Amino acid sequence: MNMDTQIRETLREWAQEARVPPGLAGRALRRRRRRRFIHLGTGLMAVAAAVAVALILPGIRGGEAPTGTIRAGDPTSAPTDIQTDIQAIADNAPPQRFVAAGRVAISAWSSWKYEDMADGYTVVHRTWHVYDPTTGTYLEVPYGVIAVAPGLRQAAVLEWPLPARRIGLLDLTTREVTAWIDLDHPVATVDWSPDGTKLLATAYDRDPTSAKYRDKARTSSTVPPIKRPGYYLVDAAARSAVFRSAPPPDEGFYTARPTPFQWSADGSRISEMAPGKPGRIFYDLDGTTVPPPPGWSREQQYMEAGFSPDGMLLAAAGAAPGPQTTVRDAATGAIVGTQVMEQLVAWADNDHLIALKCAGTCKNEFSNAYVLVKVDGTEVAQLTGYRENSQKPGSWEPVFTLR
C-alpha cells in the first residue's frame, strides 16, 4: 500500500469516530436569537419579563415535591424568543415558550409520524423537543425517546431507531450527554421514578410500535412477534443498571404487543397492564408480585392526574356523555368539584389542575388545548393553543413533569 492510500484510509476511518452531538441545529438557531435579542436592546426586556411571568402562571402555590425529588431553583423567567410575539398563549401550539403552572411544567413535547423500516414494518417515529432552561424555550433533540427528570435539569434519552442498546443522561443546560449506560438487552421505553433517582426501561426485541398496515387509512394491521424479555432498573447517580427478566404477558389482548412497565405514583412499585381485573399486575423493586398500592383502583389509571399533592383529593371521570371530569374526596369518594373537561392531566397544586379541554362545543374530541382549571370547575387560564386533531400524524403531545 502506498502512502496516498494509507492516508486516505486513515482519514476515512478516523472521521467515522466523530460523535454527532445532539441539538446542533437548535444551538445554532439559539445563538442567532441571542444575538438578535441583544440587538433589540433593554427596552424590550421589560416586555419579555412581563410575558414570561404571564406564562409561568401567577397565584399558584408550589406543591410539595415528593421526598428526594431533585428540585430546580426558582423557575427561569427569561425566555429569549418572546420579544417578537406577545400573543403568548393562543399561538403557543406546539409550545415554543415554556409552559408551567404551580409544581408542574411541560418538560418536553413530541410530534410523530409513521416511518417504514428496512424490515418491512412501519413504526411510529417521534421527533422530540425538550425544555431548554437557559432560554425558556423548547429545542429539538435527535433522540427516539426522551424522559425529563423531576426538576427539569436532566433527561434520560434513547437513540433512534428503537430499541436502543444504551441509555444516555442528558444535561438540559449544556445539552450534552454526561453518561451512557450500556445494556445487554435493547430497550424502547424509559421513565424516571417519581423521586428522580431511578430509571425504569422496558426491554424489547424490536420497536413495540411495529406493524404492517393493510390499508391506506391504517385501520387494520398485522403485528410481528414482539418479545419483551424484562426491564432494567437504573440507579442514575451510580450509572448502574440491573436487569430483571419478566414472563411474557398472560394470554389476552396484550400478548401480541406487550405493554411497557410503569412506576406506581409513589415509586414503590412497578406495574404492567393485564387483561381482566384488576387491570394491572404490580411488582416490588425486587420483581416480586405484590398487591396494588393502597387506594389504587382500575379506573384511576384512566385519569392521569391521580391524587392531589396532599393526597386528599382524587381526579376521576365524570358523567357520560361528557365532556366532564370530577374531583372526588379520596377518603369518601364524594364529588368535590365538576369540570367541563376531557381529561385531568396533572395537579398544579391542591386546588388547581391542568386539564385537556376540547374546542368549541366539542364536535371533535381530538381538537383540544391544555388549560388550568380550579377544582370547582372555574377555568383559570389557557396554557397552550388548540390542536386540530391529536390523533393525526404530525400532531404534538406534551409531557408534564414536576419542576
Add this chain to the structure above:
Amino acid sequence: MDAAEERRFREFVAVRSPALMGLAYLLTGGDQHAAEDLLQTALAKIVDRWSKVEDPEAYVRRIMYHQQISWWRSAWRRRETVAAVLPEPPEYDRSPAVDLRLALRQALARLTPRQRAVLVLRYFEDLPEKEVARIMGCSVGTVRSTAHRSLARLRALSPEFEELKP
C-alpha cells in the same frame, strides 16, 4: 428565517451533520470538543444567510476550513497544543497495519491546522489542487508546497512511513 426555512435548516443539519462532524473532527486533529465548536460556529454563521445560500453543505465546509485556519492564525490559539490522541497509547496486541494507522493519526494530529486542512482536502475530499487552492484562498503552487511539507513532516514524525512508497 421563517418557520419553513427553520424546518429546512433543521432537516439539513439532521441529515448532513454526521458527514460535517467527521470533517470537523479531522480538521481539529481528532479533538471531539474542538470539532463540535468548529461545526457549531459554522452552523451559526450559515443561519444568518440561510435563505441566500444555494449549496449549504459546500458553504458550511468552506466556513470550517477558513475558520480552522483563522483560529490557528490568532495568537492565543497558537499557544495551545491540541493533543486529542494520547502521545503514548496503551500497549495491547495489534497488527502492524493498525499500528501504522494509529501512528499516522498521531502524526496528523501534530500537523499545523493549515497542513492538516490541505491533506484533508486532498485525500479525504479527493479534490484537485486547483479546487483546494480556491477553498484555501491561495495559489496552486502554495497548495503543492504545503502538501509536500505536510507529507515530509508526517514521515519525520513517524519513521514507519519511510517504508511506504511515496
